Amino acid sequence: xxxxxxxFDTAIWDVVSSxxxxxxxxxxxxxxxxxxxxxxxxxxxxxxxxxxxxxxxRVIKSDGTLAFPADSDYYQQQKASLMSEGVxxxxxxxxxxxxxxxxxxxxxxxxxDSL
Numbered sequence: 001x002x003x004x005x006x007x008f009d010t011a012i013w014d015v016v017s018s019x020x021x022x023x024x025x026x027x028x029x030x031x032x033x034x035x036x037x038x039x040x041x042x043x044x045x046x047x048x049x050x051x052x053x054x055x056x057x058r059v060i061k062s063d064g065t066l067a068f069p070a071d072s073d074y075y076q077q078q079k080a081s082l083m084s085e086g087v088x089x090x091x092x093x094x095x096x097x098x099x100x101x102x103x104x105x106x107x108x109x110x111x112x113d114s115l
Contacts, residue, residue, distance in 0.1 A: 005046075011035055012046040019058040022085040024094055026062040057081035064093040 001009075011034035019025055025033070028040035036042075044067065047056055057078040061067055066082075068075040070092060079089060088095040 008034070008036060008039070008042065009046040009049055012043055013050050013052065013054060016047060016054045016056070016059060017052070019055055022087060024058045024060050024082065024087060026060055027067075028062050030059055060094050064095075066092070066094075 012030060015025075015030050015034045026040070027043040028037075030043050031037060031039040040062070043059065047054055047059070059067070066075050066078050066089075068078060082094065083089065
């Protein structure tokens with residue numbers, strides 16, 4: 001295992017482990033939070049290399065859908081796990097909880113750290 005992979009994997013595991021019960025993040029959000037923006041496609045591979053059990057079901061695709069084909073066992077497992085934590089799914093998409101704060105459109109499009 002390369003030094004980069006070891007550092008990357010550890011950072012990903014730390015972020016995924018810290019996703020609170022009933023919450024979720026996209027693969028891209030996990031990569032960015034770990035300090036590796038634009039590495040979203042590497043997140044699932046890093047998660048699969050963990051020796052510890054990770055709350056993998058809390059990581060979803062950026063469009064709000066689950067990461068597996070709808071007819072797969074993993075899809076059903078992820079869906080059941082999220083729903084047991086109170087996460088709402090509608091037509092195969094995770095519905096974010098209502099937020100009383102108005103959204104900053106610039107931050108939404110460009111990212112809060114770019115403002």
